[in-house]
Amino acid sequence: MSHVWRFVGGCACGAAVSSGCCLAVLNLYRAEEREAPGDHEEIGRYGLPATGAEVHSYDSYRLSYDRAKRTPRWVAEHLTDRKLRGKAERKHCRFRPDPNIPECFSAVNDDYLGSGWSRGHMAPAGDNKQSERSMSESFYLSNIVPQNYENNAGFWNRLEIYCRELTRRFQDVWIVSGPLTLPEEEEEGGRKMVSYQVIGKHNVAVPTHLFKAILVRNNSNNNNQDVNNNMAVGSDQSSSSSSSSPFLALGAFIVPNRPIGFDRPLTDFQISLEELERQSGLTFFPRLPRTSGNRTSRPAGRHPDNMADATAAPEKGASSQVVGLSPEHGGLGDGLTADLCEVDGCRLIGxxxxxxxxxxxxxxxxxxxxxxxxxxxxxxxxxxxxxxxxxxxxxxxxxxxxxxxxxxxxxxx
Structure with a gap:
């Protein structure tokens, strides 16, 4: 009906000798539009599909769940030295379905049994010692992904230890972790394909990669002399920093879900925050203001378009650049937030x-x-x-x- 009135209204306005005639036709058209039920209302009369991607909050972490893959999309934590001093132990904890996730969308322990994959925490038990409740909640299967056992017990474990060690040098540590299923390039033809295994009767998705985004903060640049000394080595950023502004540093990493030896440094897996956002479809730390001209800079020597080989080491002598942030929101005074690996080394324990x-x-x-x-x-x-x-x-x-x-x-x- 609205199409008819558009036609009539157009003809009437074009042929009318007086503006009054044109106005009358337009008013009639608008009245008809107001009376007719909107398409959007009808489409959503009985509700729209629910994704289940809302944020779930727990004692020590928050997450968004992927119902189709039966794994978390992301898990966010805030660590401090005080929080990690708790006495809660994991020995009485058991992996179990999350009561906040509908049963039909949840993984169960039998999905992992005999699969060849371990149950890998995204918010690790070692981060949840502050209370028995937080320790117990970390064993919900909504916080778990199928992980290569050697990776879970080895490289990824060392990365989690490094995150906890950061609380000794920084007052606040924010971490977002999660699984990725990234494309691989075929040897013949060069086509890119996304392919991943599923396990158990509930088809729990096995990620090809895992990610961590880490943001650290000290309320004053003078609070940590070791970090300041690192900033001064091979960098002129420390000279422009403001002691009244919080010090911020960022690190983003994508790690393949397979065994990684002790000969591989964490920096081999560092990418820019922007690249991690592109690969994951997530925006990290969205409340952290960023300058429009230099949102993020990709570490030199990386090849982000070939994430099938995310383990590729950077070119010799390559350095990671910093992320552009507004100076009034806690940057270094010149509008930059530091690269975590440049100021702290990103050294995992040997x-x-x-x-x-x-x-x-x-x-x-x-x-x-x-x-x-x-x-x-x-x-x-x-x-x-x-x-x-x-x-x-x-x-x-x-x-x-x-x-x-x-x-x-x-x-x-």
Whole structure:
């Protein structure tokens, strides 16, 4: 009907000798438009499809869930040194479906059983020690993705440790983690294809890659002399920084979901925030103002168009540039937020330190004297000397287990 009135109205206005005639026709057309029900109302009369992508909030993290893939889209955390000083332990926690996710869209433990993939935390248990509730919630399957076991226990674990270590040097650490399914280029023909495995009866999607976006802040540049010294080496940014403005630094990383050895530094997997946004379809830290002329700069030497080989190392001598931010919102005074890897190094712990860390977890969780002694024996077999922390932990746990042991050698319940 509206099309008829558009035609009539046009003809009437074109042929009218007086403006009054034209106005009358237009008013008639507008009245008809107001009376007719809008298409948008009818389309949504019984509701529009719900994606389930709304934000779910938990004690220590927030996430958006992907119902189709049965994994999180992203998981966001805020870490401080105080939050990580909690005493909650993971030994009594069990992986389980999230009661906030409808059952028909949730993964279950049987999906992972025998799949060859481990249950990988996006908000790790080590970040959730502040309360028993936060530790327990981190084991919801809505916070879990199918992850290569060696990657989960090795490189990704070391990256999580690095994030916690950042709280010793920065007052606030924000982290967003999640899975990606990225295209691969065929050897013949050069076509790009997105292909990923699914596991279990619920078809839980196995990501090809994982990502982390990290933002750190100190309320004053003078709060951390080590960071300031790093800024001064090979950079003129420190000279223009303002001690009254918060210091901010960003790092973005995409890590393939496969084993990665100790010879690969974290910087091999660093990309610009803009590239991570392009690959993930997410906008990170959207409340962080950015200058229009220099929203982000891609680290030199990267090849973001070939993310099938996201492990490609940068060219020798390549350096990561900084992200453009408004100086009045906490940049460095010249309108720039620093590259995390330039100011902090992005150094993951080495093999010896990581072995001691894993040994500490095993010793602290040992449930019998026999297992406790075996853990220490395995460490000596690797020709690694326990440090003071591990030695004291061993002695304390040994006394606890001795106090719990009955005369027949069995441990009391």
């Amino acid at each position: 093999l010896k330190e990581f072995t001691l860390y894993i040994a500490g977890r095993k010793v602290g969780g040992a449930r019998s004297l026999a297992k406790l002694e075996r853990f220490m024996s395995d460490l000596r077999a690797q020709d690694i000397q326990p440090d003071d922390y591990l030695t004291n932990l061993y002695l304390r746990r040994k006394k606890e287990l001795e106090d719990q042991t009955r005369p027949d050698g069995k441990t009391l319940p």
